[in-house]
Amino acid sequence: MMTSLPLVFDAPRRALPPRHLADLSAGERRDAVVALGEQAFRARQLSHHYFGRLTVDPAAMTDIPVASRDRLVGELMPALFTEVRAVSCDAGTTRKSLLRAHDGTLVESVLMRYPDRTTLCVSSQAGCGMACPFCATGQGGLTRNLSTAEIVDQVRMAAAAARDGSLGGGPARLSNVVFMGMGEPLANYRRVLDAVRRICDPAPDGLGISQRSVTVSTVGLVPAIRRLADEGLAVTLAVSLHTPDDELRDTLVPVNTRWKVAEVLAAARHYADRTGRRVSIEYALIRDINDQPWRADLLGRLLHEHLGQLVHVNVIPLNPTPGSRWDASPKPVEHEFVRRVNAAGVPCTVRDTRGQEIAAACGQLAAEG
Structure with a gap:
């Protein structure tokens, strides 16, 4: 006869990864970008690269100023x-x-x-x-x-x-x-x-x-x-x-x-x-x-x-x-x-x-x- 094993519904408390663009709604992405000192429309640009072009490479994001790319990607697209x-x-x-x-x-x-x-x-x-x-x-x-x-x-x-x-x-x-x-x-x-x-x-x-x-x-x-x-x-x-x-x-x-x-x-x-x-x-x-x-x-x-x-x-x-x-x-x-x-x-x-x-x-x- 097979025996039942205990069920675990609550996962062990372990650290989730840092905040990521994909964790956020469209409005939350805009707020996050503004909080980083950038214009709100940068959130849509980042979203286009991640969801549309399927990339997280800052070098490919040529529509975003070079000075902003690494910071935005580092803060909102950490490697998962x-x-x-x-x-x-x-x-x-x-x-x-x-x-x-x-x-x-x-x-x-x-x-x-x-x-x-x-x-x-x-x-x-x-x-x-x-x-x-x-x-x-x-x-x-x-x-x-x-x-x-x-x-x-x-x-x-x-x-x-x-x-x-x-x-x-x-x-x-x-x-x-x-x-x-x-x-x-x-x-x-x-x-x-x-x-x-x-x-x-x-x-x-x-x-x-x-x-x-x-x-x-x-x-x-x-x-x-x-x-x-x-x-x-x-x-x-x-x-x-x-x-x-x-x-x-x-x-x-x-x-x-x-x-x-x-x-x-x-x-x-x-x-x-x-x-x-x-x-x-x-x-x-x-x-x-x-x-x-x-x-x-x-x-x-x-x-x-x-x-x-x-x-x-x-x-x-x-x-x-x-x-x-x-x-x-x-x-x-x-x-x-x-x-x-x-x-x-x-x-x-x-x-x-x-x-x-x-x-x-x-x-x-x-x-x-």
């Missing part, structure tokens, strides 16, 4: 990350970056190119406190929350890398962002929400990525799901359910001991009703653990009752992690599971797994130096 290394697979179309923050904290992000889109899997925390036993990140524990700017800067760096041809296939435009990297996004709620606004606000106030192309995942923090529903955003909510029954979910997703499956699905329905957006249900399929036909039937029935047509199930073949005794379900079992969920009237497909060989797939991020 150093890329320790980047590794690629899938003919160069999947690229994982290991990033070191100002305090030595390590995080990972994964950039993926598909025929119709380019997606970044972004981290919202260093580590994770949710303690899901099949996830390498969760087993490593939580180091700290990331700042708004640290989240946004992962996106800026990835957008620049895609633009500059770092992915196989040549230059690309970053089109999608999924909060499915390290951490539980809704446990770092305010900073994640501010980051979503910076990611989606039109340039030069933000990176200009459509809200409908952003996905925020959660293991099921019910109050935060309900709060997010009322923020007026059009992002996709992804709920990592992994099993439809409370007995097993208490061990697979320990937060279930606080908010049960029915509560999670009710919150998801509230989100769908408020936003008109279809909810994504994530289901890591584990051999002989959660892949039984009766669980597929129960999943389909519960989702049909709670969410109707406002749901889609992503079945994710379990990705191997070091030391894990679990494995992905055999393909015939996977196919039968998907068939049964679809037969219940709930759309269900198998997610394309990317990056296994470089430990970049779902549940594999561990940020090892």
Whole structure:
């Protein structure tokens, strides 16, 4: 029998990085620039370089006087990350970056190119406190929350890398962002929400990525799901359910001991009703653990009752992690599971797994130096 591990909702108190342009709203940027003795319009120029041109290099900011550039960049664009290394697979179309923050904290992000889109899997925390036993990140524990700017800067760096041809296939435009990297996004709620606004606000106030192309995942923090529903955003909510029954979910997703499956699905329905957006249900399929036909039937029935047509199930073949005794379900079992969920009237497909060989797939991020 698997045992539950303690949950950590509050990150350890560790210093966040210095104030950064991406932490601030457009009005706050103007105030910050004026406080430095510069004209307010310099804030828009800085924002254009950071969000529009994706650069933090003072030498590239030729519309700002030389005497002001270094000070403005030093005060409002402090270095947030150093890329320790980047590794690629899938003919160069999947690229994982290991990033070191100002305090030595390590995080990972994964950039993926598909025929119709380019997606970044972004981290919202260093580590994770949710303690899901099949996830390498969760087993490593939580180091700290990331700042708004640290989240946004992962996106800026990835957008620049895609633009500059770092992915196989040549230059690309970053089109999608999924909060499915390290951490539980809704446990770092305010900073994640501010980051979503910076990611989606039109340039030069933000990176200009459509809200409908952003996905925020959660293991099921019910109050935060309900709060997010009322923020007026059009992002996709992804709920990592992994099993439809409370007995097993208490061990697979320990937060279930606080908010049960029915509560999670009710919150998801509230989100769908408020936003008109279809909810994504994530289901890591584990051999002989959660892949039984009766669980597929129960999943389909519960989702049909709670969410109707406002749901889609992503079945994710379990990705191997070091030391894990679990494995992905055999393909015939996977196919039968998907068939049964679809037969219940709930759309269900198998997610394309990317990056296994470089430990970049779902549940594999561990940020090892």
